[in-house]
Amino acid sequence: MTKENYTAQVLQYIPVFYIIWSDDLLSASEINVVENAISEDNTLSNEDKKQLKAWMDVKNPPKNELFKTWKQLIINSSVKLVEHETFPLTAFSQKVASYYHGEISFNNQIKKIEINLGIQPNHYNHLFEVHIDLEKKSLQYSPKTIDSILKGKHAETIDSFRAILNDPIFSWEVRRNKEEFRNHVLKQVEFLADSGYGAMAYPKEYGGTNDMEGYATIFENMMWADGSLAIKFGVQFGLFGGSIQKLGTKKHHDKYLNATGKAELLGCFAMTETGHGSNVRGIKTTATYNKKTETIVIHTPGKNDNKEYIGNAIHSKMASVFAQLIINGKNEGVHAILVPLRNEKHELLPGITVEDNGYKLGLNGVDNGKIWFNQVEVPKENLLNKYGTILGNGDYYSEIKNPNKRFFTMLGTLVGGRICVARAGLGGAKYALTVAIKHSLKRRQFNDSVKIQEDLLMDYPSHQLRLTPLVASAYVYHITLDKMMKLYCDESQPDKRQVETQVAGLKSIITWYANDAIQECREACGGKGYLLENRIADLKGDVDIFTTFEGDNNVLLQLAAKGVLSDFKAEFNSAGFSTVLKLLSSQLSDKLSTINPLYTNKTDKDHLYNPKFHIHAFEHRTRRLTYTIAMRIRGYIKKGIPSYQAFLKVQTHLMTLGKAYSTELAYKSFIEHNSTITDPEYKALFEKIGTLYALYEIRKDASWYLEQGYISGTKSKAIRQRVERLCTELRPHLNSLVDGFGIPEHLMTAPIAN
């Protein structure tokens, strides 16, 4: 079959016929439109019209052989479909006909068909070879390489864990009934324990690999399977197991740690009380030592003093209970005691009451409950006695004499959990961003009124601006959290006050970021983002509470700020202010440099893209905020206002400092890591990501920088423009950047992302 069979004019119609016959039956309206166009086409001879109309006969459609010759004709022309042309089908037809017959003009009747049938390239682009516009989706960067950079030394651990998540037990589906959901998540947790992941952070002699850093990375990956899984896993192995590991001594490890890591002993971490959420030191549960019987009596004194929101409460056999330890009538402060909750038959033991917390906004696969203790007696050996113990003579003994210090040393065990919560939030954000960006690279809405093809969502500047800085932030926070966990696990640095305080601030900004990112993705996907099947909705519900648990963000930010004020010499988590006040008088006054007006007005690209500028801006903000808070507090104290009241008065100021410091810390960690990337091309990519993060953050707080005169109005506008520009520059790489998160295909189940 060659061109000789058809006139140029008829040939030009063939792609149209090819499309309409490759589909279902022609509808009445389609026939109508095509027949009208043919009738009105002056370029066609009567013979041509006759031939074309013959192909419209629904009762006698073109034979398969004929259809195949059309296909061959199109293929032989090697013409490619250019989707973004104004009338892609008419242009394509013109090119095919021109290939065989030489230059032929644009056919307005075919254009009319294209318009009136409203057929867009996404209806038929599977039929033709498509011209790939490299600008739209660059392959310059390999997602695998990016993923390797993110995985770092944990590549092997992460890869095998991702493979494990391919087991059918992790396949995602809607689970509405909490009992069914919880039982399924329990099975998943047991499955992971069987595979050795439960004990991962424990010492080798208890079945682990002593790999807390690796544990944090798989914890993040777990979010991609399900949020409830990650949290229940964290409660069982991180909180319950972690309390035994870190607050207990060898006898506890020997007795419980193996079974805990294998999920044979299920346990919960009973700290929070209904009446006392953030104020752990104020919990009311008592643990009174009875010298005669050598037992400890656990008791819930008042109506609101029950343990609240305890994960794993319904499935657990045992709880690690935090209570005021009272010995010889003296309160020795909060300690943890192991309390059996249920017998082998899973019946509650005497004196113990457990109530289901019921349905929640998310995490319905986690069995949260309330627990009451009514004079429950346990042997004194059940006291997790690493930092405080009961001697043979019934006296209390601790190596840490200062009760405050003792308390905060114990709480330090929560810090690993805080890093993990931030990582889990980050994992949720990465997943949502991947879904939203993949959707935006397929979904089209609106167009120039003369154009057939609608525009990709991702090509709208507003869409780029809403998603790209969030992708950049995910990279920055990933690197930051990796580093914090490394510092936290570094045994050569026993004093963890600084890293604990830093983590408090980072957990806050990162979990807030995660919520904002997921929300933005939900909206960016429109109604599709609202359907559970696309996974963003569940992530939103699950990650929401991360801003509250393992420390309320507002409280943590104030801790971080107090750390900065005292140069990290205050006790971690301390509500006392004396250390801070002591240090305030000796510091800071000389740290502030004045700003050169030339600098304030500098708007050239080299300057704005230079990490030195970003670091200077972040450091300046932290210093200035620290200085002004210190001055305010000093002023209040001089007026005789008690320090507690003085700190209340600067509360919002403290939170601003907490955020500012955490952002500085994150950016510096990222920049430091960039210097380890060897491939210059990828280094440049990561530098661009860092620049976008930095300018975006400076931009968010532009009012502060402007107020201070640190930047001029012109510079502020220049920064805003650069943020938009950077988003556009990263547009071709967005697909690689989200693929670089390394979410395996078997977990990316959202239909709109596929």
Next chain:
Amino acid sequence: MTKENYTAQVLQYIPVFYIIWSDDLLSASEINVVENAISEDNTLSNEDKKQLKAWMDVKNPPKNELFKTWKQLIINSSVKLVEHETFPLTAFSQKVASYYHGEISFNNQIKKIEINLGIQPNHYNHLFEVHIDLEKKSLQYSPKTIDSILKGKHAETIDSFRAILNDPIFSWEVRRNKEEFRNHVLKQVEFLADSGYGAMAYPKEYGGTNDMEGYATIFENMMWADGSLAIKFGVQFGLFGGSIQKLGTKKHHDKYLNATGKAELLGCFAMTETGHGSNVRGIKTTATYNKKTETIVIHTPGKNDNKEYIGNAIHSKMASVFAQLIINGKNEGVHAILVPLRNEKHELLPGITVEDNGYKLGLNGVDNGKIWFNQVEVPKENLLNKYGTILGNGDYYSEIKNPNKRFFTMLGTLVGGRICVARAGLGGAKYALTVAIKHSLKRRQFNDSVKIQEDLLMDYPSHQLRLTPLVASAYVYHITLDKMMKLYCDESQPDKRQVETQVAGLKSIITWYANDAIQECREACGGKGYLLENRIADLKGDVDIFTTFEGDNNVLLQLAAKGVLSDFKAEFNSAGFSTVLKLLSSQLSDKLSTINPLYTNKTDKDHLYNPKFHIHAFEHRTRRLTYTIAMRIRGYIKKGIPSYQAFLKVQTHLMTLGKAYSTELAYKSFIEHNSTITDPEYKALFEKIGTLYALYEIRKDASWYLEQGYISGTKSKAIRQRVERLCTELRPHLNSLVDGFGIPEHLMTAPIAN
């Protein structure tokens, strides 16, 4: 029984004994603590100690008679408990003893008991008369009066509707299974229809009261019962019924409107398609007129051209289908056609496929589904033909010749729905704020280390700052939406372009506000906010999609901005730019006034609290943004960049303008309304609310004002301080302000709010 029976020293212990014996049995630890204190109390004689220790005998507890005499002693003293004292119980005891024996000193052993038993006033304040601190919860303003101001002329309608919501059918409970939930919501909708609320907005002859304004107010109140109820109600009566009422003619009204208002005919509004969310003009469903049979054939041409997310799709008998109307081979644009979906037995009719959309993030009581049509034939009478009809000879006829104008006239029917969606979002925000504030007025966390009582959440400055401006905004938006609905319903003003465009912008900022407010409330309630029983979680899930449906917020903001650019002379919703471009050249250049440097630096209270300043700031921002966009677009056009591209380039700028204009509009509406309040005290309260809103909004955009040199750094800081100060000033009235929303007790089911 008089003081003679006890020494002053013993008497001082009586309140302690009264508390510990009024509770359950004393625990071992409590006995221990009290006995130690008594032993070490030097103020007690041996006789005293003997008497007190006798009262500690668990086996022989004080008799009821004795207990009653204690009570009488305390009552007779008339001493009140002051909860915020550092050691409220010890101070109370001191006062009681002093009443009978004259000045007696503070007892340090009782203080020790108070500390070591950790008993806080909330454990025992039900036992004593409590000193109400007027500062904490002012009764200056009556919630009823505030509510009356908000209800305005709709008081009667609203009050009887609130009473109706007391029917047990509206009692809230967790409903996880979508089928059950949907069936229950259907019953609620039918119940309201039976009570006459379905037809409310229809003319009297069809069972209604022609009261669209009242309809909007009850729609908001419905959110307090359940979000799914409000949305399903809106779909049935507002969208489906509204399309018949507003796009149909008398024959349609006569045939369908009565049954629709009574919910005897259930219907859905089938506009959105999977492939075409926001771009309604680009929908693909065809409605082809067949002249011979005088029927219209409805057809879904491609895989992604099905109707998507259609509320009521599972329960409906009929759909109002939006499709491209093709007559004689010519596309006449989008029209609505009534298409029966199911027969009397609720079986789908031939050619119709419906698929459940499945579970969503929220609104699971609404039956959303997808609908496909395969050559479905309906009589030509089913065309809702108010704006375009098929004549007897089979030709198309419309009085509106311009197809664009015709399209946007039809879409205008959506505008009432947009106001309702914004109101529903506002209702959700009011509910969440009420829960969060009532919780914060009871919940205590942390304290000064020397103090027993912890501080109320609501007394933390950060907590005031996070919630109070949101309460103020609720007031401003309430008044604004009332006004917009009034304008929309005003039949003396037939040209609705301006109000339509204004509503587009307001719907965006208000639904975003609602989501932010609900999120802030969730976090402010900590873990309690995460439990479904406290209602915030469901509101969060339900209100989330309001940013997307009835017009995506980002798209609507751009429409609003184009309206401002063209001085509301452009077609509503128009994607075309010609009107805008035409107007751009003739305007604006002279509207900008220069700013007096004195003004830029003015920071006195009178100035900052003056509505003239706020209005000036808002107007200046709108004008300036309008001018700079116009300049940018003109510049692009001059360079030969097509207008579509030019508008894309200023997209984020347009959205900024859309927000700025909407905020200005809301504030002005509020201020205008304040002048109608006659009671000077309430007028002052509303003025303060307005001031907080204005300064908060200016503060949010401080970077812009600083960049422009409209305010100086000093003024910016002063505004920030004023926002914090206003929050503190409103602190005593917060309880009245949330009660003023008028949420009836029977709907305020959140345990933490009671």
